[in-house]
Amino acid sequence: MRVAIVDDEALARGVLREYLARHDDIEIVAECANGFDAVKAIAELAPELVFLDIQMPRLDGFEVAELIGAKTRLIFVTAYDQYALKAFECHALDYLLKPYSEQRFEQALAHARAQRRAPAQLQAAVHAAAREAATRAAPLARVLIRDGAKVHVIASARIDYIEAQDDYIRIRAEGKSYLKSQTLAELEAQLDPAKFVRVHRSYLLNIDGICRIEAATKDSHVAILRDDTRIPVSKAGYQKLKVLVG
Amino acid sequence: MSGPLSKRRGAVVVFLVCIALGLALASILARVAHAPWLNAVLLVAPATLVYAIGTGFSAFYLCRAYPLNKRQPAAIAGVLAVAALFAGLLWATLLQFLNSVSLLLEVSWLGVHLAQSLLALFFGLGVLLYCLAAAVHYLLLEFVRAKTAEQRGLEAQLVAQEAQLRMLRTQIDPHFLFNSLNSISALTSIDAAGARQMTLQLASFFRQSLSMEAHKKITVEQELVLIRHFLDIEQVRFGERLQVALAVDDAALACLLPPMLIQPLVENAVKHGICGLTDGGRITLAVRRAGSLLQIEVRNPVDVDQGPAGGNGVGLENVRQRLAGAYGHEAGVHWARRGDAFEVTISMPAQTGDTEEQ
Numbered sequence: 001m002r003v004a005i006v007d008d009e010a011l012a013r014g015v016l017r018e019y020l021a022r023h024d025d026i027e028i029v030a031e032c033a034n035g036f037d038a039v040k041a042i043a044e045l046a047p048e049l050v051f052l053d054i055q056m057p058r059l060d061g062f063e064v065a066e067l068i069g070a071k072t073r074l075i076f077v078t079a080y081d082q083y084a085l086k087a088f089e090c091h092a093l094d095y096l097l098k099p100y101s102e103q104r105f106e107q108a109l110a111h112a113r114a115q116r117r118a119p120a121q122l123q124a125a126v127h128a129a130a131r132e133a134a135t136r137a138a139p140l141a142r143v144l145i146r147d148g149a150k151v152h153v154i155a156s157a158r159i160d161y162i163e164a165q166d167d168y169i170r171i172r173a174e175g176k177s178y179l180k181s182q183t184l185a186e187l188e189a190q191l192d193p194a195k196f197v198r199v200h201r202s203y204l205l206n207i208d209g210i211c212r213i214e215a216a217t218k219d220s221h222v223a224i225l226r227d228d229t230r231i232p233v234s235k236a237g238y239q240k241l242k243v244l245v246g
Numbered sequence: 247m248s249g250p251l252s253k254r255r256g257a258v259v260v261f262l263v264c265i266a267l268g269l270a271l272a273s274i275l276a277r278v279a280h281a282p283w284l285n286a287v288l289l290v291a292p293a294t295l296v297y298a299i300g301t302g303f304s305a306f307y308l309c310r311a312y313p314l315n316k317r318q319p320a321a322i323a324g325v326l327a328v329a330a331l332f333a334g335l336l337w338a339t340l341l342q343f344l345n346s347v348s349l350l351l352e353v354s355w356l357g358v359h360l361a362q363s364l365l366a367l368f369f370g371l372g373v374l375l376y377c378l379a380a381a382v383h384y385l386l387l388e389f390v391r392a393k394t395a396e397q398r399g400l401e402a403q404l405v406a407q408e409a410q411l412r413m414l415r416t417q418i419d420p421h422f423l424f425n426s427l428n429s430i431s432a433l434t435s436i437d438a439a440g441a442r443q444m445t446l447q448l449a450s451f452f453r454q455s456l457s458m459e460a461h462k463k464i465t466v467e468q469e470l471v472l473i474r475h476f477l478d479i480e481q482v483r484f485g486e487r488l489q490v491a492l493a494v495d496d497a498a499l500a501c502l503l504p505p506m507l508i509q510p511l512v513e514n515a516v517k518h519g520i521c522g523l524t525d526g527g528r529i530t531l532a533v534r535r536a537g538s539l540l541q542i543e544v545r546n547p548v549d550v551d552q553g554p555a556g557g558n559g560v561g562l563e564n565v566r567q568r569l570a571g572a573y574g575h576e577a578g579v580h581w582a583r584r585g586d587a588f589e590v591t592i593s594m595p596a597q598t599g600d601t602e603e604q
Contacts, residue, residue, distance in 0.1 A: 008524075009425070009483050011432035018435055034524045055421065057522045058549060079424035098428035142551075153551060 001113070004030040004045065006038040006064065007053035007077065012098065016051050016077075019105045035059025036151055042068045043149040049112050051096075054078040054133075059144070059151065062130035067146045070123035073112050087129035131190065139192035143171060145178045152178060156191055161231055162204040175227070197244060199223060199237030207244055260302065268294035271371070278367075281358040289358055293344055297337045297372065301379050304329060309383040326380050334372030338365045407571075419517060422480075423448075429483050444482050451475040458505035463572075463597075466533055466540070467499040469508050473531070476509060480516050487526025488516070497535040502597045504572050508533075510561045511544040511590050519546030519588060535596050542592040550586050562590065569594060 003026050007013045013031050020026050030041040035056050042050060042064075052074050054061035062084075065074060076095040078084055088095045094108045115122070143159065145152040154173050163170045164184040171178045188196065188204050199205045209225045213233065216222040221233040223241070233241065268291040276286040308329055312322045342365060348357035426448050433441035454472050458464065470492075477490050508531070515529045527547035534541050562581055569577040569592070577594035 009429070010485055011429045011483065012425075014432045014436060015428065018432075036524075055521065057524045058551065079428065080420035098424050099431040100428075155551070 001026050001049060002029045002045070002047045003027065004032065004038070004042060004047040004050045006032045006035070006050060006056070006061070008033050008056045009053075012053065012077070015099075016105075019102050023109075035061070035064045038064050039067050039146060039151050040149040042072060047072060049073045049075065051075050051077055054081060054084060058153075062133055063144050065126050066130050067144055067151060070119040073115050073122070074126060075108050075112055081133070084129075084133040087132040090132070091125040091129045093125055093129055131186070139195075140187075140190040143180070143187070145171065145180045147178075154178065156195070157206075157208075159196075159206055160209045160225060160227075160229070161206060162187060162196075164202040172229075194244070197237065197240050199231060199233045199241060201234065203231050203237075205231055207241065210241075210245065213238070213241065260298070264295055264298045265291075267298070267375075271368075275358065275364070279358055279360065279364060282355065284355050285358050288356060289341065289345055289348065293337065293340050296340060297333070297375075300336070301333055301376050304333065305376065305379040305383050309380060309387055314384060314388070326377070330373045330376040330380075333376040334369040337372035338369040341365065341368055419513065421517075422513070425483055426479050433482075440482070444479060447475050447479050451479060455506060455509075462505070463502040464505045465499065466494070466501050466503060469503065469505070470494065470499075470533075472506070473509055473512050476512060477516075477529075480520075484516075484520060484526060487523070488520050489526070489528035491528055491530045493530070493532040493534075495534040498533045498540060498596075500598045501535060501540045502599070503540070503594065504568050507565060507568065507592070508542055508544070510565065511542075511592075514561055514590075515544055515546035515588070519548055522549045523547060538596050540592075540594050540596040542594075543589065545587055545589045547586055548583065548588045565592070 001023075003020060005013050005016045005020075005028060007016070010033075013033075017028065017031070020028055029045045029047050030038075032038040032041055036059055038050075038052070039059070048071075050068075050072055052061045052064060054076060055078065056064075059067075061076060061078075065076075074093070076084070076088060076093065077098065078095060079098045085095070085097075087093075094111050096104060096108055117125075139156070141156055143154045143156060145154065154171065158173045160172045160174075162172070162184060165179075167181065168179045169182055169184055169187060171180060184198070184202070184204055188198055191204070195208065196204050196206055205223060211224045211226055213221050213223050216232070219235055221238050223231040223233050225231065269287070271294060272283070272286040272290040275281060275290055276283050279286075308325060312325055314322065342360065345358055345360050351357075426444070430441050430444050430448070433444060451472065454468075454475070477488075481488050481490070512529065512531060519529065520526050530543070530545040532541075532543040562579065566579050569579055573594055577592070579590065579592045581588070581590040583589075
């Protein structure tokens, strides 16, 4: 079994390395000290199982989990996070609480080996848990987009608009476009509703970027952005904008 | 006035006052009405006693029912005026009645010739004495209220401070404890001596923080011992990622400050600074005394991609409140983010054991 260890603390990685060393059939293919390295290593080396710490600099464990594919099984590792624990329990995901005994470690490992959930179902559970843990405190402050082994971090405030396209969404920010595998409704639920408004079935708009709103037809309008981009506004969307923008 | 002893003493005092008052009034009566002394005493003393008891209870309940600070002054004056008139009338009537009964008995040492002018005089005295009794009651009530308020204020202050420190203790991030234990777990197999050392550091940190009392100040030197334990522990976790620079005036070491005022700032610097940086950075703590001011500065690098330091707010606001509680306007805390650094500065009066005010 090919395994990766992701934790920003060398000593914490050492505990896992020590426990894993007792298993002849396990090969540790990567040890990563931060989320960016983890996404890259997982994409390139395709481990079957990842021990993933939650508290890490710049990209936390949940963000890494959302960025990697559905084939990888995960065991989350955390010192203390009551919200995350609830999310894990709710979605039947395995986790280890630091400090943990070798017995507890063996239990989690056995459970991961026996994992029989369909990849799509598992990924849905991971994403749901990540969203619940991430939005417990505040709206999403940034959006992460994976491009092969590379990760783009877009501050929410810099996003101009988001357009739905089949199974993807196109995020427009600072003159560039990014494709992300997610639904518009999911992202809408995560972003600050005082800033981002669903002005159309296919568009989520940052109201800070609006220059003006023009009537397009008798029943519809169009929002003109600072760079002259035109975003269609439905009747319902127009009502929302009137409430927020005045 | 509380407790049986106080009540008994109070009763004795009241009784003695009544006796004195009765004798004084009897003296007045004897002189004005040219009546025998014995006759005057036997008439006035019982009446005075009854009057005093009735007046005492009446004034007591009216004063409590009409507190000075809760009712209209006009209403208070009106009620007391009516009560005083009734008291005076009651007393004059009582004297008249007792005297009439005494005269009917036709005993030489009972009864006094009471003119209408004398009754009017006693009526007036009754009214005045009632007013005096009411005034005394109000004074006593106010005295008791002020004493109770002061006591309650002190107790509330103490409770608030204890609650604040209790909250502060829980604000020590649970991650700190569990991550530290995890590091010790790792060290047991690769560096047994290191594991023992870290265990002792952790024990020292918690023993010292748990032993502090909210309302007792400690020296900068004592706070620094706690901070050094904390940083030594975090150093094991973060290794080279955590750099520390301490710059402390010798003159500042003896200065007093509320316990665990600086430690949360250092913890914030680790949690929201070093933790968020892949390469870590340097935390700088400077404590200096400038004349009558003690200045504390904590600085740490932050991730430039990170949004406004949201997580720092609660801890810093708590520090601000504690400073306001301890020093009023003489102390202040300011924080700002400059580029890739976050900085917190505290100014407060430089007090030592010699100048301790509390």
